[in-house]
Amino acid sequence: MSKTFLASFFLLVSTTLFSQDYFFKKYAPFDSEIPSPEEFLGYPIGFQHTRHDMIVGYLKKLAEISNRASIYEYGKTHEGRSLVILTITSEANLQNLDELKKQHLAFTSTSQNVTNYDAVPIFVNLGYNVHGNEPSSSEAAMLSAYTLVASQHPEIKKYRDDAVIFVDPTINPDGRDRHTQWANMYKGNPLVSDPYDAEHNEYWPGGRTNHYWFDLNRDWLLGINPESRGKLNWYHEWYPNVVTDFHEMGTNSSYFFEPMKINASKDPIMPRENYEDLNELFGNYFAKSLDEIGSLYFTKEVFDGTYPGYGSSYPDLQGGLGLLFEQASSRGHVQETSHGKVTFPFTIRNQYTSSMTTVKAAVENKATLYKYQQNFFKSGLKNAANSKVRSYTFGDAKDANRTKAFIDKLLLHRIKVFKSNTKGEYIVPTNQDQYRMVQTMFETYSQYRDSVYYDASAWSVANFYNMKYRSSTRAANLGNQINSTNDLIDIQPINKSSYVYLIDGNDYNNPAVLNHLLQKGVNVSAAFKPFSINTNQGNRSFNQGSLVVAVSKQAISSDSVFKVVQQAQKKFEVPMFSASSGYSTKGVDLGSRWMAPVQKPKAAMLIGDGVRSYEAGEVWHLLDTRMHMPITKIPMRNFNRRNLDKYNTLVMVSGSYSTLGKKQQEKIKNWVSKGNTLITIAGASKWVIDKKLVKESIIKIKKDSTKVVERKPYMEAGENIGKEQVGGIILNTDIDVTHPLGFGYTSGTLPVYKNNTVWLAPSKSAYGTVSKYSKNAHIDGFITKKNMDEFVAKSASLIVSKLGGGRVVMFADNPNFRGSWYGTNRLFLNAIFLGDHINVPSN
Template sequence: MTKLIRCLFFLLFVQPAWAQNQTPDQFLGYRLGSKFAYHHLIVDYFKSIQANNADRMKLIQYGTTYEGRPLMLAFISSPENMAKLETIRTNHLKSIGLLPGKPDAGVPPIVWLSYNVHGNEAVSANTSMKVLYELLNKGNALTQQFLKDIVILVDPCINPDGYERYTQWYNRVQNATPDVTPFALEHDEPWPGGRFNHYLFDLNRDWAWQTQKETQERITLYNQWMPHFHADFHEMGPSRSYYFPPAAKPYNKDVTSWQREFNELIGEYCRKYFDRNHWAYFTRNDYDLFYPSYGDTWPTANGAIGVTYEQGGGGRAGLALERASEHDTLTLDSRIAHHYASTLATLEAVMSRKEKVVSEFIQFHQDAAAAPLGSFKTYVIKTGGQARNARAFGQWLDRQGFSYGVAGKAMSAKGTELTSLNEQTIRIEDNDLVISAYQPKSNLLRILFDPKPALEDSVTYDVTSWGLAYIFGLKAYGLKEKLTPAAVRPAASDNALPESSPYAYLANWSESGDAAFLAELLKEGVLVKTSNTAFEMDKTSYSAGTLIIPKKGNEGIPFDKLVTSLANKHFVRLTPVKTGFVSSGPDFGNDNVVALKAPKVVAVAGDGISATAFGAIWHYFEQQIKYPVTIVNAAKLNTLPWNEIDVLILPDGRYNDIIGEKQLEGIQNWVKNGGKLVAMERATDAFVNKPGFGLTKKFSDKRRDDDTFKKFGEQQREEASDSSPGSMYQITMDRTHPLSFGCGDEYFTIVRDAYERDYLKEGWNVGYLKDDNYKAGFVGSKMAGKLKNTLIIGAQEMGRGQVIYLMDDPIFRAMLEKGKMLFGNVVFR
């Protein structure tokens, strides 16, 4: 009995301690900042805190990564706010017109804090645990006031796959006592690094395009909440201090005066913390508000206050790094302290203007819906012959949260074509897409459609042109009059099984999704042919590149059932034909009608290769067309079984130490025996002026006197003059070459560098830039000359094989629909 009484007393007195929140140190079993926490431990910590704070915290899983890790978001506020969380959300969306009805109460500011979009900027996820603990620490008077006034959303790690790639590596190689020596192994992160997600995409540049699973799932939730404020926490190089707003120029011209004012206010609150602690920082440099696909600019275009914070550190910093320039040692502890301070400054700034933060946000969306800015009040997308591309565009519009419809009837109107900027009378058909600017998100709509965004300052570090007409390869018009769209009608019915098996099925080759259809046909062992020239039959014209799927040669499969089911799966419209005779062009037995084989594709990865360029290729095959690609280490090129490979893709990279004379000879012999070599961007350097390869470099540079006497203080602008961070060009194409099939009359691309390749003397100059191919975006004065009269896409026959030279990446960030079309030609034709 005495033991039982003692046990009861023990339980009575320790139970309150169990109910208290554990600090990160207590939960992890080590001091926060002394080690990088694995992602599952961060998730478990958030779950453990929620268990004791059900009245003040709600943790949800909003998705999973490609590698299956959970994407989590914590909602934190006072018990009063949490009890009516869904009412706050719906009232908020009603107040800005994104839900029908009128709000029955005001709402507090909603602040979304995003940590660790770049995996090896690992301080952020670790900081999130300290932030969570202090927000729910009842002894912290400041944070408890935050909870009364604000609904706070905390995403501890936007990029778990990249974060775990970094932490797994670092925790394996670090010394027991962190080695602060800059050249130590623990400061030399191996390829591809932890910055990117599974497919090596930069998630911080994917907000507008939403090509990645993580982005799509996060923005689905974002659009359900539409926060008033979004803060994005990053790291930069370890030699730097700390960046917080005001942001650098250029600002997008559509950033409002209120957003600019609050950008300044954030800086004031951050300075208070940093000055008090004598911490170094900088403002108004490097980090601008122009390209609308970042974690600060995309929310800004959605009416929020979008802010980036950058802590010196990153993957090289590890747990501790000696910095000779600063005469100090940069530690994870200090990096956590800085991000924690800017988090508090953010919440203090919002709290100080809480009423105006909400009212300005409401006004932003109400004005957008009632009186949208800009010249165009309606956007019209022509869908004729591009039904599936238009369908994909509609899905993208849905992900953005835009409302749209169709014309509903045929009509004529005056409109500005958004690639040529020519005003003309256009014929609008009943099924053309119509997007009215009179909607709450019209500011984002206007920014993304902008064919030629104004750039107030040339010093910027990313894409400067992104017009949707270029990106999606659709004919788009801006109208000055308001059109009200009709509801989108259901898609046309599926292909039906014919009563009798046809001679062949025809399928157009004109949209990026066609490559996925072809890929699956080939994987299923279906014989597919294509015509290399246009033809006509039954009074219908078919362009070069049309797929011909014949009955003959496909006897061993359930031909009609398999082909029609795959066509329906990929939304492909089939045309069954009863003969191989055509009224104009090559008959189906002509030499110009060739069989397409299922190639064995190999792509190179590893040291020296651009991780993002390789990742775009990997994603293209696995996620876009779902066709197998074998990945090999670049260092193993000379050991490959060449007789087993049909296509070898060399992504952008530095191949000086990868392809020597022996490797070059082996590659050349393989090509001559029927292989296809695809060299992209800097990979083409390995073949310039090499025997047997027809690629040469233009020697157009002439040293100018003003280069000799350039000024040190103008170094940044001098570098900008020889750059193109991402400008839009129209490539002149040889429309008769198979690489151009399906790319349409206009092919636009985002040019980021000049390789100054001369035209091929022996081979095909498939795509090139002439004097007047520039369309939009910043191009430095020195770079502009290099981007004239230069080869962009070349094809050289070599024995029984061929070499494809791509001085431009057509699948850059998976953005360009016509680029995907071209890359499908590269692989399969």
Template sequence: MKSILLSFILLLSQAIANAQTPLNYYLPDSISYNPSIPTPASVIGHEVGEWHVTHDKLVYYMQTLAASSDRVQIIETGKTYEGRPQLLLTITHPDNQNNIEQIKREHKKLTNPNESSALDIQNMPSVVWMGFSIHGNEPSGSNASMLTAYYLAAGQGADIEDKLKNVVILLDPAFNPDGLNRFATWVNMHKSENPVTDPNDREFNEAWPGGRTNHYWFDMNRDWLPAQLQESQNRVKQFHAWKPNILTDHHEMGTNSSFFFQPGIPERTHPITPQKNQDLTGKIGQYHAKYLDAIGSMYYSKESFDDFYYGKGSTFPDVQGAIGILFEQASSRGHAQESVNGILEFPFTIKNQFTTSLSTLQAAYEMREELLDFQREFYQNASQSAVNATEQAWLVSDHDLSKLYQFAEMLNRHEIEVYQLAKNSNGFEAEKSLIIPANQYQSQLIKAIFDVRTSFTDSLFYDVSAFNMGMAFNLDYKGLDKKAFNSSLIGEKFDPLQKPQGSIIGGKSEYAYLMEWNDFYAPKVLHIIQKEGIKTQVSTKEIVMKDGKTLPIGTILITVKQQEKPSDQLYRILEQAIVNSGVNLYAVKSGNTGGINLGSPSFEHLKQPKIAMLIGDGISPYDAGEIWFLMDQHYEIPMTKIDINNFNRVDLNRYNVLILPHGWGYGSIGSQKSKIQQWLQSGGTIIAYKNAAKWLSDQKLTKVKFAENKPDSIGYEAYEDLSNNRGAQVIGGAIFEVELDLSHPIAYGLKKSKMPIFRNSTLFMEKSKNAYANPVRYTKSPLMSGYISKENAAKLSETSAVSISKVGSGKVISFTDNTNFRAFWYGTKRLMMNSIFFGQTISGSAAE
């Protein structure tokens, strides 16, 4: 009797759940469904939209579906930083599945003009990549992915059979598994049995950092081109293996919105994108409109968003013969929330995402030959354009071989062919240079990577207005025309397995070792050495070796006899420290070097950095995450993350470096001003970015001054121009030139007195009255690439980018710009690392 009652209760519970969001609420009733294919609810234990699906349940359902259907194959493309699997489902007709590798190979030939003309596109399937929820707190996409997969696997009838014969669907159910799971956990734990729709409820207001980002708090929808993140690298590898015709990118926007699909604002399309791409995007949009009309959903197009930055999922395909499509659904941010349009329920948001998946499939089916022909034509035109291009190849060079390697590896991820420069040419040294021929199948992507422009038809940008990678990496680079380029310049092809290797030149020493600071991984090596208790010093003047080699300012000195470890053990530690780095050490037999001797007072003793960083409410998770990623993934340096709400309980004396990322929440620790001041006076170093630097200034902890942003005059403007005029004063992201004092500790390891820096704010820092306290400053006409208004360009000219302040024995190093932007700004990362390791050595006389 007890078991019968239990069964009845379970059945009743299931019936109630089914009544809330039944499967037929979402699915078209025009076809039947194979009963042997498991529904989402039969696997995950609840109807779609009743709860937010957690990533483990999503994976379980997709794996179960693949095991149940001969239309579905599934692979794990990699794992996230938290160890969650990234999945890619290949869904198509069983006949195609039996020949899927051949289909993939034939499809990829569309990118090769030497082979594509012979392809019979009338008998080729189109390929659609459906990608969901790259922002974890925009979950309607991932929840809709279960419906899409079920529909494709279980749908019956001639219509869907024919579509599956003519279309290969690549389905990525969760672009961002870690963020999705973080958000699902949040909203599910705050769901009430009796729904609360008040926007003030905790369900709709996530705790910092929220579920939007990945493990390291990155916006992964900005990483398709740089591909610095593990998840992105796994994904783009599959993208290039398939080269889909359409890629859909399912997002969410504000609760009071409706539904958006591309095209975006026409004037904000990158000029490299061919017009036909936008025409086809518009044509596909007609399918979305028709399908949304059929279910009564409101929508719009062409009035928001753009197709400019190629690092976004919806724009990345546009420079590779495909159509990227952004979908933005008004977000319930939970299970049901009040909006200006009434109560917005989670199932409704899922239904719109699912519906546009079906409309995309219909477009890919009916426009199949047109899409395939466009892809073929794109690469044929690109090839012809490359033959006639002004730049026949690009030379890139740097004295930092590890940074140069990172640049080449980024290109290699996108199947761009990179070669060693075979011989000295155009002022570039062969052993420090690479050459990238323009005439290769990714020629348009290469063009985008080196693109420089300062003139625009529209002054508003949804994202950055410049992303030149040569500038981002602070490389010397040059385009070669037909006269300067010839095939004899092409050396060995870049091999990502051949990383720059450091060595101890001269073998074991009983006197001292000198370490160059020019390599990207020098901070990692120094950390390892210091962690082992090895005493280190840094030179403030040049050293001339016996063989005539000059080691620049910033060279690290490791004496032998002054260490507590014997020379044999010291040597083993140094050997291990430089493994898989490009860092060289030089064994020195005598202190009688040129320039300065090794016992000179021009060496500064270094303390091992003990680093903390403030995080939490009011601090930008992006900026904080970029710092965390750099320290953890590149340099393997531990850094304590202190929640700003716990700051009053923290003993700062455990640390000697405190990093304050950009943010607006520092007012909450205003009462701790004396604590900060005392710590600084005792010799601590604060590295403060953007608004954090301004907060320190406002608190009179520094003498740094910031220019006020006031309009020059008050006149009359049309109300309809309000948004555009205000937006035109935003620096959404552009590249500017700064000048460096190469003798300053902030610039150790750098060889060029000018470098590009990224800026996305209108925070202008006035020059310090102390002439030595401005080691990095903007040049007179600093714009290198991107958009800035004339008013802001005038304000920026010759202002300070980095300012040094003293508080007792301590220093505050203030930055107006993010030196670690999106992890691909390798050129300016050194500024922060120098601040960490050498900030302690800056003379108080060189500070405000």
């Protein structure tokens, strides 16, 4: 690169300093044997966006050269990128790390009462770049790692002596590299600061999310993706005292650090000392450091830590201090704002400054942090003792795989689970170190001290899984502790039959088994009415949705059929049975017209500009990772050229769909009319109604033009308007379990997650409303009385509308939310596999 070009770059950074001095001159001198990021990369930090493999390569180099650093891989992303943590401390500490870890973890033990608060190094986790297109922090991670490893400054030496620092440079490598490629590809020479330049405007889906378009900063509680599961497993091995969560926000803002906006819960389960005392303590450090470099900032606004699944809130429920930082983004290399130009190096410097300040504050307040961590777990047990609830009992004996998935979630968060004396039931006692996480899983709330949320106001995870549970005020009689979900499901292997195989219809994995059989060329029928029949395991009852594989109806040999069925049972652990007669002891016989052949789904989904990538990714993830079923993702730009006749199912998630004009709308309408199934979710359901593809309606408030508008203070507008939004609540629904979409459900009530204001009127057909909000629908989360009375009480959650020879399945709510709603996934999967059997009768 030419000297002239570098000179122009440095002018963006400073007119007097070289670029590296711009960041860390105050920590000189540095060990000359250890390469700086610039020496390793071949360009100064901030000159361009650094690929994840180069970031990892640099940290590996530090660990290779220095006896003050070691590197650990805690997982792989969906796309195979390494997730690594660089451990930095003094040479003596690193050699004695196992013993220091033992001493550190003693403060998390409720059975020990250690008091050596100043004798043990403080454990700090510097976490960066959970949103891939918020890139400044990963660059700052390299600067921080270099400073902490190579600096010979007395202050940094003290940090190494008194702290163990874990640098996690990129929590979302797949998203980061997506954005890195974009920003570097469109980088101009000279740089272009115009906000409308392509460099500052990524193409859909952008780099914020991971491979399946999930927001990993919502996944700490839900633990769906390998990035989060790997980090959670690491986290519960180390329990760091302080955890950073670096982000970026709108370009026209400044810089945010905690204290946050007040916690919206009326009685937060995190200790007051956390969100008041510790946040204020560290906030003073950040203010001073940013003042010194002339950066503006704000606190106590917008962002709240109510939802416990952020990188800045999950540590607060584990005895640590989670810290959120938000930097106004350059979204490229330099961008014009209303406050002047924001450069990439400037954004990096703020993140680097806060990184180093975090270590400083942690080291200087070691005793305070250790006392807090110790008291956190002990106060949790005290709170449990003061609670009337002694345990929670849960489980669904009719759906072992859904129960297993919920237990996996509990174990991921180190919640103790025990078997019950009742088959299919499990017990979670409240008297355990993870009591606050037990509360998070089971407790529900209706009272709050705030009404506007940055994210969800409901997260009782048991409801995500449609897991019926009950609390007890008595100490439970505990069976064996569950330490793993391996071998949790005990099913009898299927016997070979020359007549028929029967597959349970209630199990969560039933659709996965169905897909497996269809993909292998096995002909399968589904039961549309219940029946009982004699099997190799005695007389058994089968609900709607159970699968029937008649051996004589196959195009492949009986041996091949048995092999495929065996494979499916081994892979998905679903109860299967063989029978030698089709004569039922109760209900329909196996040759009944209520046994309908299932055709292999050929599904497609519209993606691209105007489509909500989160919801699209959830569909893709569900079908990919649990059903092992392909779905064609059709970009909106290709829709005009795509012949839909190749598919029998089309999925449309929330989105504007502004590029679909009259011609395109007619194309979809004609395709559905041929007998196909259109599945719409939330905003897309509103779209098909607004465009009159179906003869259904949306519930709206009838405005009274004669009503006098009440005058209100202008500054309250945001709060007053915002509280009418539905940020994320859990509602109960009444579901028709006889409808094909309701197959697999054994209860007429089902919790759903609502985070939108799409209010579907019940279907105009008496048979088209599959699910309607219950009379007393509220389960968890904040919602205004107005919304409950005017909308929830009058609307449906799921309806089906006839369109020619086909049908449109319309979800008001997202059945696949964040990959975690095991309870409602089956509704969506039934729409895919059984949609062609839904014929909405006219009244």
